[in-house]
Amino acid sequence: MTTTSSVTPYRTEVHSARDGFAQSLRAEWTKFRTVRGWIIGLFVAVLVMVGLGLLTATAGSIQCGGGPGNSGQRSGAACRLNPPLGPDGEAVFDTFYFVHQPLAGNGTITARVTSFTGLYSPQGAIGSGSDTAGMVSGTQPWSKAGIIIKQSDAAGSAYAAMMVTGGNGVRMQYNFTHDVAGTPGAVSSSSPRWLRLVRSGDTITGYDSLDGTHWTAVSSATLAGLPSTVQVGLFATSPGYTVTTQNFGGGSSVGGPTQATGSFDNVAVQGAAQGATWQGDVVGTAKARAADLLQAANYQQSGDGFTVTGTGDIAPWGAGGLGDGRPVEQSLVGAFAGLIAIAIVAAMFITAEYRRGLIRLTLAATPRRGRVLAAKAVVIGTMTFLVGLVASVIAMPLSDHIAYNHGRYILPVSSLTEFRVIVGTAALFAGVAIFALGVGALLRRSATTVTVVIVMIVLPYILAVASVLPADAAQWLMRLTPAAAFSVQQSLVAYPQVTASYTPSNGYFPLAPWAGFAVLCGYAILALGLAHLRLSRRDA
Amino acid sequence: MSRVVDQDSREAGASGIGRAPRRAPARREPRGRRANLAESLHAEWTKLRTLPGTFWLLLAIAVLTIAVSAAAEAAVPCSAADCGQDPAKVGLTGIEFGQAVVAILAVLAVSGEYSTGMIRVTFAAMPRRMTVLAAKATLISGLTLFAGAVAVLGSVLVGRLVMPGKGFTAAHGYPRLLALTDSSVLRATGGSVLYLGLIALLSLGIATLIRDSATSIGVVLALLYLSPIIAGVVSDPHWHNRIERYSPMNAGLSIQATRDLAGMPIGPWEGLGVLAAWAAGALLAGGLALRLRDA
Numbered sequence: 001m002t003t004t005s006s007v008t009p010y011r012t013e014v015h016s017a018r019d020g021f022a023q024s025l026r027a028e029w030t031k032f033r034t035v036r037g038w039i040i041g042l043f044v045a046v047l048v049m050v051g052l053g054l055l056t057a058t059a060g061s062i063q064c065g066g067g068p069g070n071s072g073q074r075s076g077a078a079c080r081l082n083p084p085l086g087p088d089g090e091a092v093f094d095t096f097y098f099v100h101q102p103l104a105g106n107g108t109i110t111a112r113v114t115s116f117t118g119l120y121s122p123q124g125a126i127g128s129g130s131d132t133a134g135m136v137s138g139t140q141p142w143s144k145a146g147i148i149i150k151q152s153d154a155a156g157s158a159y160a161a162m163m164v165t166g167g168n169g170v171r172m173q174y175n176f177t178h179d180v181a182g183t184p185g186a187v188s189s190s191s192p193r194w195l196r197l198v199r200s201g202d203t204i205t206g207y208d209s210l211d212g213t214h215w216t217a218v219s220s221a222t223l224a225g226l227p228s229t230v231q232v233g234l235f236a237t238s239p240g241y242t243v244t245t246q247n248f249g250g251g252s253s254v255g256g257p258t259q260a261t262g263s264f265d266n267v268a269v270q271g272a273a274q275g276a277t278w279q280g281d282v283v284g285t286a287k288a289r290a291a292d293l294l295q296a297a298n299y300q301q302s303g304d305g306f307t308v309t310g311t312g313d314i315a316p317w318g319a320g321g322l323g324d325g326r327p328v329e330q331s332l333v334g335a336f337a338g339l340i341a342i343a344i345v346a347a348m349f350i351t352a353e354y355r356r357g358l359i360r361l362t363l364a365a366t367p368r369r370g371r372v373l374a375a376k377a378v379v380i381g382t383m384t385f386l387v388g389l390v391a392s393v394i395a396m397p398l399s400d401h402i403a404y405n406h407g408r409y410i411l412p413v414s415s416l417t418e419f420r421v422i423v424g425t426a427a428l429f430a431g432v433a434i435f436a437l438g439v440g441a442l443l444r445r446s447a448t449t450v451t452v453v454i455v456m457i458v459l460p461y462i463l464a465v466a467s468v469l470p471a472d473a474a475q476w477l478m479r480l481t482p483a484a485a486f487s488v489q490q491s492l493v494a495y496p497q498v499t500a501s502y503t504p505s506n507g508y509f510p511l512a513p514w515a516g517f518a519v520l521c522g523y524a525i526l527a528l529g530l531a532h533l534r535l536s537r538r539d540a
Numbered sequence: 541m542s543r544v545v546d547q548d549s550r551e552a553g554a555s556g557i558g559r560a561p562r563r564a565p566a567r568r569e570p571r572g573r574r575a576n577l578a579e580s581l582h583a584e585w586t587k588l589r590t591l592p593g594t595f596w597l598l599l600a601i602a603v604l605t606i607a608v609s610a611a612a613e614a615a616v617p618c619s620a621a622d623c624g625q626d627p628a629k630v631g632l633t634g635i636e637f638g639q640a641v642v643a644i645l646a647v648l649a650v651s652g653e654y655s656t657g658m659i660r661v662t663f664a665a666m667p668r669r670m671t672v673l674a675a676k677a678t679l680i681s682g683l684t685l686f687a688g689a690v691a692v693l694g695s696v697l698v699g700r701l702v703m704p705g706k707g708f709t710a711a712h713g714y715p716r717l718l719a720l721t722d723s724s725v726l727r728a729t730g731g732s733v734l735y736l737g738l739i740a741l742l743s744l745g746i747a748t749l750i751r752d753s754a755t756s757i758g759v760v761l762a763l764l765y766l767s768p769i770i771a772g773v774v775s776d777p778h779w780h781n782r783i784e785r786y787s788p789m790n791a792g793l794s795i796q797a798t799r800d801l802a803g804m805p806i807g808p809w810e811g812l813g814v815l816a817a818w819a820a821g822a823l824l825a826g827g828l829a830l831r832l833r834d835a
Contacts, residue, residue, distance in 0.1 A: 037752075052766075052770065055770070056770060056773045056774050059776045333769060333770065333773045336765075336766055336769050337762055340758050340761065340762045341758065344754045344755055344758040347754055348754050351754070355655055408775070446753050446754035446757075447644050447647055447648055447651065447652075447753040447754060447756075447757045449754070450754045450757045450758050450761075451640050451641070451643065451644050451757055451761065454640070454757075454758070454761045454762075454765065455637065455640045458761070458765045458766075458769075459637060459640070459765065461769065462636065462765055462768050462769060463612075463633070463636065465768075465769070465772055466768040466769070466771070466772055467612075467633060467636070468612065468616055468625065468626070468629050468630045468633060469612060469616065469633075470615065470616055473612075473615035505772070
C-alpha cells in the first residue's frame with residue numbers, strides 16, 4: 001500500500017496486450033479452472049478410463065483345454081501362449097518342416113520346384129485317427145514351399161527364403177515381415193520354377209528362373225549379425241484354413257489345419273562342407289499351437305530330388321483372431337468412457353456461457369469473437385490432452401500387467417508404436433474435446449451437443465464392431481466418421497502376406513493411424529469454422 | 541436448432557418475471573384440494589407442447605431411426621441361402637441411433653426445467669413431486685411410443701422394399717420377410733417400440749437424479765453404448781455373458797431377434813425385462829432424490 005499518488009486513475013491503463021491472445025487464453029483458463037464440476041469431470045475421465053482398462057484385464061482370464069500330455073481344464077497363466085520372437089522383436093509363427101544342412105561362410109542353394117500341392121479340411125474338423133482323414137486337396141493362398149537360409153533351426157531366428165506359394169506366385173520373404181513378389185503363376189511339372197539364394201556376408205539375394213539359365217534377382221535381404229555357419233535347405237509349411245462369415249459383429253470363423261507338399265529336384269548347395277548330410281526337422285512345434293499341426297510333416301529323398309511336407313506358418317503373429325494375443329491398445333478401451341466425460345466438459349465449457357449469459361460479457365471483453373473460440377480451443381485441448389496422457393500412461397502398463405498375470409499374451413510392440421498409441425490417445429482426447437467445443441458453439445445447447453458428439457464418435461464404432469453390418473460397410477464407417485480416429489490406437493499391423501480377417505472388430509482400421517486422426521481433426525475444424533461463422537454473423 | 545435457443549431464453553425470461561410476483565402471496569390457495577394427476581398431466585403437456593424442441597425431437601426420432609435402418613438395410617447383403625442374417629435385426633438397426641434422440645427428449649423434459657429454474661415454479665404449483673414425475677413419465681413415454689411406432693413401421697416398410705433386392709428372398713430362406721403377421725416379427729417390432737419407451741423412462745429417471753442436462757445425457761449414453769464395446773474386449777466367457785445379459789442396451793435389444801433364439805445369452809422378453817428393471821431402478825432413484833432434495 002503506497003500512497004504516492006492520491007489520485008486513483010479513472011480506469012486501468014489499456015495495455016497494448018490487453019486484447020492480445022495471451023489475455024484471452026488467461027481469461028478462458030481462469031473460467032475453466034474455477035468451475036469445480038469441470039475439474040471433477042476431468043478426474044472422472046481418468047478414473048473411468050483406468051477403471052475400465054483394469055476391469056477388462058481382470059475379467060479377461062482365459063480357459064484352455066489340456067495340452068499334449070496334460071488332460072483337464074487349465075486356466076489363467078497356465079494357458080498363456082508364448083510365441084517365439086522374430087529378429088525385430090515381434091511375435092511370430094515359425095513352424096515348418098525343414099530339410100537342412102549347415103553352410104559355413106558364403107554359398108548358394110539352388111532348387112527346382114516341380115509341383116506344389118496341399119490338403120485342407122473344409123469343415124474345420126480335424127480327423128481323428130488318421131491325420132488327413134476327411135481332408136480334400138488344395139493349397140491355401142499363402143501355403144509355401146521353397147529354399148531357405150536360416151540363422152539356426154531355432155524358431156524365430158533370422159532367415160531369408162525363396163518360395164512358391166499356393167496363390168501368390170514366387171515370393172522372396174525374409175525376417176517374417178518382409179515380402180517381395182517374384183514370377184507370378186502356379187507351379188506344375190510342365191511349368192516348374194527355379195529358385196536360388198546366394199549368401200554373401202550378411203546379404204542374401206534371391207533369384208528365380210523359369211528355365212534354370214536365365215535368372216532374375218527378386219530382392220536382397222540384409223540379415224544383420226548372421227553367424228558364419230547357417231542352416232540351409234528346403235522347407236514346406238501351410239497356415240490354418242479359415243472361413244470367416246461376416247455377420248453379427250464382424251464374423252465368426254471356422255477353420256482347421258492344412259498341409260502343403262513341395263516336390264523339388266536339381267537341389268544343389270555350393271560351398272557346402274564335405275560330407276554334409278541332409279537332416280529333416282520340424283521347427284517350432286513345441287511353441288506353436290499343437291492342435292493346428294498335423295503330424296504328417298516329413299520328407300523323402302531320392303538323389304537330388306526331395307518331397308517335403310509341412311504345416312504351420314512362417315509369418316508375423318497377431319493377425320486375425322485376437323484370442324491369440326492381447327494387443328496393447330485393449331488396455332485403453334476405457335478411452336470410450338473417458339471421451340464421454342471429456343465431451344460433456346468440453347461442451348459445457350461453451351454452452352454454459354450461453355445458458356448463464358456470460359457469453360455477452362466474454363464478447364464485450366474480447367470483441368474479436370474468433371479469438372474467444374481459439375482461446376477456448378487451446379485451453380480445453382491442452383487440458384484434455386494432458387488428461388488423456390495421464391490416463392493412458394497409467395492404464396496401459398497396469399492393465400497389461402494384470403492381463404498378463406491372468407494368462408493373456410501381450411503382443412510385443414516397438415517402443416515407438418507404444419509411444420504413438422499413448423500420445424495418440426491423448427491427442428484423441430484433445431481432438432474430441434475441440435470437436436465438442438465446436439459443436440457446442442454451433443448448437444449452443446449442452447444436451448444436444450453432448451448427444452451429437454457421442455453419437456458421432458461412439459456409435460459408428462459400435463455399429464462397426466458389434467452389429468449386423470458387413471465388413472466393407474464397417475470399414476467405410478471407420479473412414480468417414482470421426483470414429484476413424486480410433487485407428488491412432490491400433491498397434492496391430494495388417495500384413496498382405498498373411499490371410500486374416502482385417503476388420504475393425506478384430507482391431508484393424510482401414511486408415512493409417514494418423515490419417516484416421518486427421519479425419520477427426522477435419523470434423524473439429526469444420527465444427528469450429530461453422531461455429532465461428534455463426535458467432536460472427538449472429539447475436540450471441 | 542436455433543429455435544431451441546430462443547425458447548431457452550424465452551423460458552428463462554418468463555420464469556424470471558414470474559418468480560417475483562408469485563412469491564408475494566405466500567400461500568394463497570390451500571383450497572383443500574391438491575393438483576391431481578390429470579391436472580399435472582395437463583400442465584406437463586402444456587409445457588411440452590409449447591416447447592418448439594419437442595416436435596423436432598419427435599420428428600428426429602422417427603426420421604433418423606428410419607434413415608439409419610434404411611442405410612443398414614441397403615448395406616447388408618445376403619448372397620446365399622442360409623446367410624445367417626436376422627432380417628429384423630438388420631431392419632431395426634436404426635433403433636441404436638434413435639434411442640440417443642429419445643434420451644435427449646426425456647432428459648430435457650426434466651433437466652431443462654432445472655437449468656432455467658422453471659422447476660421451482662412447477663413444484664410451487666404442484667407440490668406433489670411424485671405426481672409431477674409420474675405425469676412427466678407418462679407423457680414422455682407416450683410421445684416416445686408414438687414416435688417409436690412411426691420409426692419402427694417406417695424401418696420395416698423400407699426394409700420390405702429394399703431388402704429383397706439385397707438377397708433376402710424366398711430362395712435364400714426368407715419367404716415372409718418382415719411380415720408383421722409373423723409372431724416373431726411382431727415381437728421384434730412391437731418390442732423395439734417398447735424398448736424406446738423404456739429408454740425414455742430410464743433417461744427420465746437418470747435426469748431426475750442428476751439434474752444437469754449435459755451430464756445426464758452423457759451418463760445415459762455411456763450406460764447404453766459402452767456395454768457392447770466392453771463386451772467386445774472381455775475374453776472371459778462368464779464376464780462376457782454377464783455383460784450381454786445385464787447391460788441395458790445388449791439385453792434390451794435382444795427383443796429384436798427373430799431367429800437362433802437358443803444361442804442368445806438372454807431371451808427376448810427377459811432381455812426387455814432387464815431393461816425395464818433398469819428403467820424402474822432409475823425412476824426409483826430419481827424419485828427418491830426428488831423427494832429428499834431441494835429443487
